[in-house]
Amino acid sequence: MTLRARHKTGLVFFPAFDWAISPNHPEREERLLYTRDQVQEEGLLDIEGIEELRADMVTAADVQRVHFCVPDLWHVMTESHFISAGGAKALAMAMAEKRVERGFALVRPPGHHAMRVVHGARGFCNVNNEAIMIEYLRAAYGIERVAIVDTDCHHGDGTQDIYWHDPDTLFISLHQDGRTLYPGSGFPQEMGGPNAVGTTLNIPLPPHTSEEGFLYTIEEVVQPILAEFRPQLVVNSAGQDNHYADPITNMDFSAQGYARLIELLQPDISVLEGGYSIEDALPYVNAGIILAMAGIDYSHVTEPDYDPAKHRQSADITGWVHKVGDTVREIWARREALQEKARGNDRFQRRQRSIFYDTDGISETQQETVRVCDDCAGALRIESTARPGRRILAVHIPRRACAACRRTARQWYDTAETDRFDMVLLQDRPTDRFEVRGP
Amino acid sequence: MIIGLDVGGTHTDVVLLNQDGLVEALKVPTDTDDLFHSVLQALEKITAHVDAAGVSRLVLSTTLTTNAIVQDTIAPAGMIVSSGPGLDPDFFRTGQHYYPVPGSIDHRGRERKPVEAAAVEAAARRMTADGIRQVGVVGKFSVRNPGHEIAIRRQLGDRFERIFAGHRLSGRLNFPRRIATTFLNAAVYPLHRDFFQAVRKSLEKRGLAVPIDILKADGGTMNFNASIDSPCETILSGPAASVAGALAADPGPDQCLVLDVGGTTTDMAVLVEAAPLLSPAGGRIGPHKTLVRALYTRSIAVGGDSEVRVAEGRPAIGPRRRGSAMAFGGPAPTPTDALVVLGHMQAGDRQRAREGIAEVAARLNLPVDQAAERIFDRACSAILAAADEMVAAINCRPVHTIHAFKEGLQVNPGRMLVMGGPASLFAPRLQALSGRPCRVVPRPEVANAIGAALARTTCEVTLVVDTEQGLATAPEENFSRRVTGAYSLEEARRDALELLEKKALKRGARPEDLELEVVEEEVFNMVRGFSTTGRNIRVRVQVKPGVIGSLKGDL
Numbered sequence: 004m005t006l007r008a009r010h011k012t013g014l015v016f017f018p019a020f021d022w023a024i025s026p027n028h029p030e031r032e033e034r035l036l037y038t039r040d041q042v043q044e045e046g047l048l049d050i051e052g053i054e055e056l057r058a059d060m061v062t063a064a065d066v067q068r069v070h071f072c073v074p075d076l077w078h079v080m081t082e083s084h085f086i087s088a089g090g091a092k093a094l095a096m097a098m099a100e101k102r103v104e105r106g107f108a109l110v111r112p113p114g115h116h117a118m119r120v121v122h123g124a125r126g127f128c129n130v131n132n133e134a135i136m137i138e139y140l141r142a143a144y145g146i147e148r149v150a151i152v153d154t155d156c157h158h159g160d161g162t163q164d165i166y167w168h169d170p171d172t173l174f175i176s177l178h179q180d181g182r183t184l185y186p187g188s189g190f191p192q193e194m195g196g197p198n199a200v201g202t203t204l205n206i207p208l209p210p211h212t213s214e215e216g217f218l219y220t221i222e223e224v225v226q227p228i229l230a231e232f233r234p235q236l237v238v239n240s241a242g243q244d245n246h247y248a249d250p251i252t253n254m255d256f257s258a259q260g261y262a263r264l265i266e267l268l269q270p271d272i273s274v275l276e277g278g279y280s281i282e283d284a285l286p287y288v289n290a291g292i293i294l295a296m297a298g299i300d301y302s303h304v305t306e307p308d309y310d311p312a313k314h315r316q317s318a319d320i321t322g323w324v325h326k327v328g329d330t331v332r333e334i335w336a337r338r339e340a341l342q343e344k345a346r347g348n349d350r351f352q353r354r355q356r357s358i359f360y361d362t363d364g365i366s367e368t369q370q371e372t373v374r375v376c377d378d379c380a381g382a383l384r385i386e387s388t389a390r391p392g393r394r395i396l397a398v399h400i401p402r403r404a405c406a407a408c409r410r411t412a413r414q415w416y417d418t419a420e421t422d423r424f425d426m427v428l429l430q431d432r433p434t435d436r437f438e439v440r441g442p
Numbered sequence: 443m444i445i446g447l448d449v450g451g452t453h454t455d456v457v458l459l460n461q462d463g464l465v466e467a468l469k470v471p472t473d474t475d476d477l478f479h480s481v482l483q484a485l486e487k488i489t490a491h492v493d494a495a496g497v498s499r500l501v502l503s504t505t506l507t508t509n510a511i512v513q514d515t516i517a518p519a520g521m522i523v524s525s526g527p528g529l530d531p532d533f534f535r536t537g538q539h540y541y542p543v544p545g546s547i548d549h550r551g552r553e554r555k556p557v558e559a560a561a562v563e564a565a566a567r568r569m570t571a572d573g574i575r576q577v578g579v580v581g582k583f584s585v586r587n588p589g590h591e592i593a594i595r596r597q598l599g600d601r602f603e604r605i606f607a608g609h610r611l612s613g614r615l616n617f618p619r620r621i622a623t624t625f626l627n628a629a630v631y632p633l634h635r636d637f638f639q640a641v642r643k644s645l646e647k648r649g650l651a652v653p654i655d656i657l658k659a660d661g662g663t664m665n666f667n668a669s670i671d672s673p674c675e676t677i678l679s680g681p682a683a684s685v686a687g688a689l690a691a692d693p694g695p696d697q698c699l700v701l702d703v704g705g706t707t708t709d710m711a712v713l714v715e716a717a718p719l720l721s722p723a724g725g726r727i728g729p730h731k732t733l734v735r736a737l738y739t740r741s742i743a744v745g746g747d748s749e750v751r752v753a754e755g756r757p758a759i760g761p762r763r764r765g766s767a768m769a770f771g772g773p774a775p776t777p778t779d780a781l782v783v784l785g786h787m788q789a790g791d792r793q794r795a796r797e798g799i800a801e802v803a804a805r806l807n808l809p810v811d812q813a814a815e816r817i818f819d820r821a822c823s824a825i826l827a828a829a830d831e832m833v834a835a836i837n838c839r840p841v842h843t844i845h846a847f848k849e850g851l852q853v854n855p856g857r858m859l860v861m862g863g864p865a866s867l868f869a870p871r872l873q874a875l876s877g878r879p880c881r882v883v884p885r886p887e888v889a890n891a892i893g894a895a896l897a898r899t900t901c902e903v904t905l906v907v908d909t910e911q912g913l914a915t916a917p918e919e920n921f922s923r924r925v926t927g928a929y930s931l932e933e934a935r936r937d938a939l940e941l942l943e944k945k946a947l948k949r950g951a952r953p954e955d956l957e958l959e960v961v962e963e964e965v966f967n968m969v970r971g972f973s974t975t976g977r978n979i980r981v982r983v984q985v986k987p988g989v990i991g992s993l994k995g996d997l
């Protein structure tokens with residue numbers, strides 16, 4: 004028996020052993036300690052075809068391609084955030100340059116609750132590691148179609164927000180039903196903005212969904228949709244809090260299940276999100292994911308107390324899971340008609356939202372306007388007020404904006420009444436520039 | 443007086459040192475089929491005219507275990523392995539006599555599944571029937587809790603001549619490497635034991651009852667008794683002797699690159715503040731990745747006797763060595779021949795060297811002298827390129843804390859120290875090509891033997907504390923004690939250093955050479971629910987590799 008990776012796999016491990024939100028917080032120094040012990044003891048980094056890569060820091064431009072940080076990057080990011088996002092980026096570069104075939108960024112802090120506008124931390128997240136990585140790949144390597152499958156137990160509301168209007172990015176989130184868990188969103192009816200209906204798909208699963216339910220959803224719902232969407236890159240937001248031992252959620256998933264999920268999904272890049280059963284789940288889940296990514300037999304990777312019989316889901320749950328799957332498949336199938344309907348005769352569409360930053364105790368209200376457009380993701384303007392905090396106008400010109408949307412967005416930015424806002428900001432993606440107008 | 447002896451591939455070098463420095467140095471040819479004979483011959487020659495009573499220390503650096511492992515002439519050894527969840531232990535099979543048994547210990551050292559005594563018994567019977575005499579016993583996470591390895595060893599009793607337990611060989615995590623290391627120790631044990639007993643006996647017969655120290659892969663030494671318990675630490679002695687030689691040449695407080703230019707290969711290592719960089723996971727020998735403390739070295743197949751070929755219109759050096767240089771009767775042109783042609787080297791048959799280089803020159807379409815220059819440049823630049831690659835690899839090593847990311851050591855050696863036979867000929871060209879000062883160590887042709895003679899006794903200790911479980915353990919040292927929740931990092935450091943000092947003295951260190959240092963330390967608050975339930979502390983300490991004096995005196 005020879006031990007060799009079937010797929011050359013890069014591993015960026017940045018456990019940030021000297022960073023915590025606060026000493027007793029789930030997101031603390033100790034979180035990946037036992038994972039590192041397990042990875043070291045298993046000798047995974049000695050395996051031919053598995054290579055540990057050094058994390059790097061992201062640049063300000065990398066972050067500003069995705070986020071409007073208020074008042075600026077340095078106020079909402081610590082060094083650890085720069086390195087965590089940089090870990091995902093280092094892996095993406097290695098993959099784009101074909102030094103590795105695929106990879107797993109085991110980094111903290113996590114990022115999938117971070118939205119386009121950032122006033123502070125919510126759901127333990129400040130900036131979105133996956134989005135920063137993806138937009139870097141698009142800017143530097145010309146990748147267009149990307150699918151993100153978020154398998155964290157919490158709805159990936161930050162990633163959803165960032166890609167809400169982008170028809171080139173398929174965002175699928177599997178999570179515990181929002182009626183039973185933070186952040187309370189992620190229902191099938193949330194299916195993307197008027198220019199991108201159906202490229203946001205939410206699959207809320209009932210509490211105590213186990214291997215059967217997750218793997219059914221991946222095989223019967225996610226995989227067929229991915230096959231139709233034909234992404235150039237599949238990113239997995241690899242949260243590990245669906246595990247039966249997780250202290251802050253109510254699911255019944257296992258290390259074997261996670262490894263099998265990766266084997267089915269075959270993501271190009273996985274990025275760690277949540278997962279807080281640091282002793283009983285993470286060491287085994289991470290070992291399983293690494294082996295599954297590399298294409299090595301993971302059948303002996305199980306939690307010491309694992310008993311599949313104890314974590315079998317009820318018939319009720321199976322029924323519920325199937326029903327949600329049917330709903331989502333139907334949304335996907337009817338996405339064009341649904342888009343027509345969502346647009347009506349509007350030239351612009353507005354939505355009003357309140358966003359709560361639980362980690363930092365900030366309340367934000369947003370008024371978002373998007374130009375309905377057949378030719379691009381649409382010019383986007385966001386008026387955002389944070390309490391405590393600032394009032395800003397953020398204007399976004401999408402990557403492949405049409406001339407009309409560029410003009411509209413430019414006009415919004417240039418004619419903004421600066422006395423109404425503390426800051427007026429512009430993401431000009433076609434020129435890859437970030438601009439600020441002072442008061 | 444101290445005797446240092448280094449067995450190399452072609453020569454065995456031996457030196458005699460006293461307070462004033464080098465008294466005598468000589469070489470005998472190495473008989474690879476009978477290293478014992480070469481060692482004795484060298485020792486006899488060097489002690490022919492000295493008073494045996496004046497010799498206080500003998501340090502041997504031999505390729506005995508290295509050769510046996512690389513040539514796969516090691517003894518069969520049995521392995522009993524308990525793994526628990528993770529990779530299938532069959533991936534790490536060491537050979538025919540390999541027995542995985544049920545049993546599991548987790549990352550915090552808690553037993554999750556007891557060892558199955560019946561499976562151990564069955565394995566023991568089979569191994570006994572197969573005539574196995576040495577056995578290795580390895581458990582996953584045995585460095586967190588050696589209970590299973592101890593229980594298996596106890597069950598095997600005295601049915602085997604020697605049992606090696608993984609947790610006693612290294613305090614580091616890495617189950618596959620622990621298996622490989624334990625297996626190699628068991629497998630080289632009979633060879634090592636016989637060799638050193640024979641050396642000791644024949645020295646005693648000659649009235650030389652001196653303590654024998656043995657050079658290890660990390661550039662330090664251990665005494666004979668310690669080596670019986672971990673013979674595998676004697677692997678990779680060649681580069682270790684070079685680095686000790688560089689240290690003996692007083693390398694200064696900055697960073698420097700050590701190059702040992704030999705006949706077949708050039709070995710390179712990095713010194714930082716007068717200490718060599720060690721390989722982060724452990725030494726590698728042949729196909730085996732081990733936990734043996736070893737230097738971070740790189741070896742390329744470019745040396746004075748490497749065969750020179752022409753590839754794609756350019757001279758190519760190595761990787762083969764087909765014999766000595768043509769100037770010394772060899773069959774193929776070599777960089778040494780180029781040096782003879784250029785007049786840098788006076789020895790050797792100049793005519794033969796010219797003939798050899800002329801062949802290459804014809805294929806390069808160059809005059810002979812110019813071809814010789816090209817060959818020499820090519821050899822030097824290949825060495826420099828490999829050194830740059832090694833430094834780059836060191837600098838892109840991953841880090842796991844913000845602190846290390848920002849403050850982590852960046853290596854950029856500003857100087858070179860060169861040794862080995864052709865050192866003085868290569869140094870000026872290496873300096874010219876790299877733009878970095880390049881110094882030749884004193885007596886470069888026997889610098890490794892000098893290094894062996896002066897190497898310090900080294901070792902390391904890893905202490906792991908889990909105050910939630912109330913335990914501080916260093917299984918490597920057979921150490922475990924109860925601690926309270928108040929146990930601090932300072933106490934952990936103190937306990938670790940105390941264990942280290944005891945270990946070093948037992949392994950032959952002189953009290954005045956104990957330069958102890960903390961190489962790694964981590965403290966984590968353990969939080970369960972929303973309150974702190976304990977502290978998890980890991981401390982690794984070592985005797986800094988170094989020398990017990992420099993060549994200029996001070997012995």
Ligand SMILES: [Zn+2]
Nearest residue numbers: 155156157277
């Ligand atoms: Zn989560």
Ligand SMILES: [Zn+2]
Nearest residue numbers: 376379405408
């Ligand atoms: Zn447009």
